[in-house]
Amino acid sequence: MQLSCINYVCNMSEALKTILKSHNLRITDCRMDVLRYFLDKKGALSQGNLENRFTQYDRVTLYRTLNSFLEAGILHKIPNESGTATYGLCHDTCTPEYHLHNHIHFKCNNCGQIECLDDEEAPSVSVPKGYVTERVNLIVDGVCAKCV
Numbered sequence: 126m127q128l129s130c131i132n133y134v135c136n137m138s139e140a141l142k143t144i145l146k147s148h149n150l151r152i153t154d155c156r157m158d159v160l161r162y163f164l165d166k167k168g169a170l171s172q173g174n175l176e177n178r179f180t181q182y183d184r185v186t187l188y189r190t191l192n193s194f195l196e197a198g199i200l201h202k203i204p205n206e207s208g209t210a211t212y213g214l215c216h217d218t219c220t221p222e223y224h225l226h227n228h229i230h231f232k233c234n235n236c237g238q239i240e241c242l243d244d245e246e247a248p249s250v251s252v253p254k255g256y257v258t259e260r261v262n263l264i265v266d267g268v269c270a271k272c273v
Contacts, residue, residue: 137161148197155182159190160199169203169211169230169239203230203239204262213241230262233269240269 141157141164150156158179163170175187182190191212194200200212213230229245232238247263 137164144199148199150193150197150199155179155186155190156193158182159187159194163200163212163214167240169213169241171209171211173209203241203264205232205239205264211239213239230264231269232264232266233272234266235268235272238269238271239264 138157141160142152144160145152145156159175162175162178172184172187172191175182175191176184179187191200195202195212198215201215203211203213205211229242229247231240231242233240242265247261250258250261252258
């Protein structure tokens with residue numbers, strides 16, 4: 126059992142390094158920790174979540190890490206009504222120039238968790254002539270499967 130856990134950690138560390146390298150980012154402890162946390166949580170996280178989890182890193186370091194992930198196409202920003210940005214993992218189809226996120230975000234009114242519902246495509250939106258749609262952000266409020 127212990128050996129498989131060690132292999133998981135080694136394999137995960139190599140996978141994290143591969144992700145960072147493929148997005149032309151330097152490998153740092155902070156980036157490795159934050160990326161692993163996003164992969165483990167499988168939901169949207171805010172800078173505040175990261176500050177509470179990673180007290181060994183200062184606020185500016187975490188902010189810069191989030192920004193570098195956003196600019197590299199590793200994370201996408203999920204707006205919410207509180208004004209506090211949350212971030213979700215991008216798909217392999219995202220690039221630094223173009224984030225492809227035509228899916229619904231779900232916010233649980235009970236636990237507050239925000240999830241990307243990747244299999245649920247956001248509806249198309251018509252805009253008046255002369256306007257150009259670049260991105261559609263759709264957040265659905267309700268109660269998640271864990272809280273029902």
